[in-house]
Amino acid sequence: MTDLASRGAPLPTPTAAPTAAPKRVRLHPFGLDGAPTLLISLATGAALIGLWFLVAWLRLVPPLFLPGPEEVFTQFLAILDDGYAGATLGEHVSASLFRISTAALLAASFGIPLGLAMGLNRWVKGVFDTPIEFYWPLPPLAYLPLMIIWLGIGELSKIVLLTLAMFAPICLSAQAGVRSLPIERVNAALSLGATRWQLFLDIVLPSALPEILTGLRIGIGVGWSTLVAAELIAATRGIGFMIMSASHFLATDVVFVGIGIIAAWAFAFSYGMRLLERTLVPWKGKS
Amino acid sequence: MLHVQNASVFFSARDGRMVHALDRATLDIDANSVVVALGASGCGKSTLLNAIAGFLPLSDGSITLDGQPVDKPGADRGVVFQKDTLLPWKSVAENVALGLKFAGVPARDRRERAEELLRLVGLDGFANAAPHELSGGMRQRVGIARALATDPKILLMDEPFGALDSLTREQMQELLIDVWARTGKRIFFITHSIEEALFLGTTVVVMSPRPGRIVARFDLDFVRQFAQERDVRAILSAPRFAELYDEIRNLVHRPHDRSHDGGDRPQ
Numbered sequence: 001m002t003d004l005a006s007r008g009a010p011l012p013t014p015t016a017a018p019t020a021a022p023k024r025v026r027l028h029p030f031g032l033d034g035a036p037t038l039l040i041s042l043a044t045g046a047a048l049i050g051l052w053f054l055v056a057w058l059r060l061v062p063p064l065f066l067p068g069p070e071e072v073f074t075q076f077l078a079i080l081d082d083g084y085a086g087a088t089l090g091e092h093v094s095a096s097l098f099r100i101s102t103a104a105l106l107a108a109s110f111g112i113p114l115g116l117a118m119g120l121n122r123w124v125k126g127v128f129d130t131p132i133e134f135y136w137p138l139p140p141l142a143y144l145p146l147m148i149i150w151l152g153i154g155e156l157s158k159i160v161l162l163t164l165a166m167f168a169p170i171c172l173s174a175q176a177g178v179r180s181l182p183i184e185r186v187n188a189a190l191s192l193g194a195t196r197w198q199l200f201l202d203i204v205l206p207s208a209l210p211e212i213l214t215g216l217r218i219g220i221g222v223g224w225s226t227l228v229a230a231e232l233i234a235a236t237r238g239i240g241f242m243i244m245s246a247s248h249f250l251a252t253d254v255v256f257v258g259i260g261i262i263a264a265w266a267f268a269f270s271y272g273m274r275l276l277e278r279t280l281v282p283w284k285g286k287s
Numbered sequence: 288m289l290h291v292q293n294a295s296v297f298f299s300a301r302d303g304r305m306v307h308a309l310d311r312a313t314l315d316i317d318a319n320s321v322v323v324a325l326g327a328s329g330c331g332k333s334t335l336l337n338a339i340a341g342f343l344p345l346s347d348g349s350i351t352l353d354g355q356p357v358d359k360p361g362a363d364r365g366v367v368f369q370k371d372t373l374l375p376w377k378s379v380a381e382n383v384a385l386g387l388k389f390a391g392v393p394a395r396d397r398r399e400r401a402e403e404l405l406r407l408v409g410l411d412g413f414a415n416a417a418p419h420e421l422s423g424g425m426r427q428r429v430g431i432a433r434a435l436a437t438d439p440k441i442l443l444m445d446e447p448f449g450a451l452d453s454l455t456r457e458q459m460q461e462l463l464i465d466v467w468a469r470t471g472k473r474i475f476f477i478t479h480s481i482e483e484a485l486f487l488g489t490t491v492v493v494m495s496p497r498p499g500r501i502v503a504r505f506d507l508d509f510v511r512q513f514a515q516e517r518d519v520r521a522i523l524s525a526p527r528f529a530e531l532y533d534e535i536r537n538l539v540h541r542p543h544d545r546s547h548d549g550g551d552r553p554q
């Protein structure tokens with residue numbers, strides 16, 4: 001034979017018949033990519049609390065330094081009933097929440113538009129770069145005294161302080177969001193007839209959204225640490241204030257109650273942000 | 288008619304040197320024609336297309352579409368990119384209808400038109416899918432549907448099938464010919480596959496690199512023949528096809544005149 005090619009032997013037919021409910025698969029992820037960690041986290045939490053019980057029960061540390069879990073819980077119920085340091089627990093918590101939410105709203109409503117504008121416009125970027133780059137590495141507590149001198153000891157100084165602390169990460173991430181926009185996407189929209197405003201609304205904004213949300217998350221984290229520190233120094237109400245006045249009386253159990261409440265709220269906020277991310281940018285990491 | 292007259296483009300490279308990417312290109316794209324630009328990598332094909340699309344200003348020369356000078360992107364020139372540029376947060380139908388949304392078409396009509404176009408490119412049933420749920424070839428078809436949605440005067444396609452396997456590629460070529468035959472759109476198409484150029488073009492222009500220059504032009508009829516007879520084999524086995532293939536192959540592979548590069552040619 002001089003053929004350079006010929007037809008091969010017939011193929012075997014597949015043996016297994018297709019089942020009614022075939023196994024569904026998806027691409028192997030890289031890194032974590034949404035692999036469930038909830039159980040692991042819950043187990044870790046339980047282990048830590050167990051350790052706490054154990055340490056208290058064995059009296060390894062004097063209760064003045066580390067009160068046992070029951071003690072802290074009893075104290076929590078007592079504060080819930082009677083309040084602490086001249087205000088109910090609800091008043092302390094809502095004072096703190098009011099400050100952080102107001103400041104977060106202010107920071108987002110100034111930071112996002114300004115960040116987007118800085119990413120888009122040379123003049124806006126040029127003008128605002130210097131002040132932002134100058135103030136944002138400063139620890140907020142360094143200029144808290146200035147806020148108090150200028151704005152008094154009331155709510156205003158704390159809210160302005162928090163707003164400033166949260167503003168920078170939000171603004172910078174909105175800028176980064178605009179910068180990450182691929183030029184092909186812009187060109188595609190322009191050749192579909194987008195006006196500048198449509199380009200902004202339909203292309204720039206959604207493209208920057210993932211980074212904006214990341215910035216919000218970071219901003220709120222910064223907000224919590226600044227909030228508590230500010231209340232420790234200058235407040236008559238708030239969780240931070242509660243912790244501070246308890247420490248004057250060496251009421252360690254109250255300090256623990258305060259820390260627990262802050263932890264719970266901070267967790268709730270970051271969980272809320274994650275939910276927001278999941279509903280607003282479900283495509284993240286997929287393109 | 289799209290008219291490119293003596294278009295030249297100079298870039299400045301990062302190190303400050305000047306890159307002569309396009310040298311006095313002259314080209315007409317008439318109604319009902321498919322003009323294919325063919326050339327080796329880096330010879331200035333995308334540069335020419337970007338200029339026609341309005342993404343890139345010319346250093347010299349002019350481009351007009353039906354008498355209007357082209358100086359910025361617009362919905363009268365639909366672009367299909369090599370890399371897909373679908374929006375990941377919109378469904379397939381919303382992506383197709385994006386240009387209609389920009390034009391202010393009401394949502395219901397948009398949806399209808401999008402479904403029509405998806406049928407045209409063989410993707411009915413995928414209107415509600417997310418872009419990342421589609422294969423590369425399917426995404427490219429969405430890209431074509433999107434470019435057609437605003438009913439542009441001309442379609443500009445930059446190696447739209449370059450990343451596809453050869454089987455899908457053949458399907459897409461036939462699909463494009465169908466679309467062309469049905470809509471009568473003018474098409475400017477870039478490729479570095481000689482076969483693709485011969486199969487699709489009513490006109491093929493061959494470009495040489497550095498500076499990018501149109502060095503030859505062929506007028507063909509294979510695409511019209513295919514649109515009528517739908518017989519790929521008859522075209523691929525036509526002696527004229529093989530002749531042209533060889534001729535263009537020699538043109539593309541001819542070592543280009545080195546005198547532009549500073550003359551390291553043996554004397």
Ligand SMILES: Nc1ncnc2c1ncn2[C@@H]1O[C@H](COP(=O)(O)OP(=O)(O)OP(=O)(O)O)[C@@H](O)[C@H]1O
Pocket residue numbers: 298299300301306307308326327328329330331332333334335479499
């Ligand atoms: N923005 C730019 N700045 C500097 N030089 C550029 C730029 N864009 C393209 N060039 C140069 O211009 C020349 C032509 O580029 P072009 O992208 O048009 O090539 P092409 O023919 O499309 O190639 P390919 O087939 O690989 O896509 C190349 O030498 C490239 O290096």
Ligand SMILES: [Mg+2]
Pocket residue numbers: 332333334445
């Ligand atoms: Mg190119």
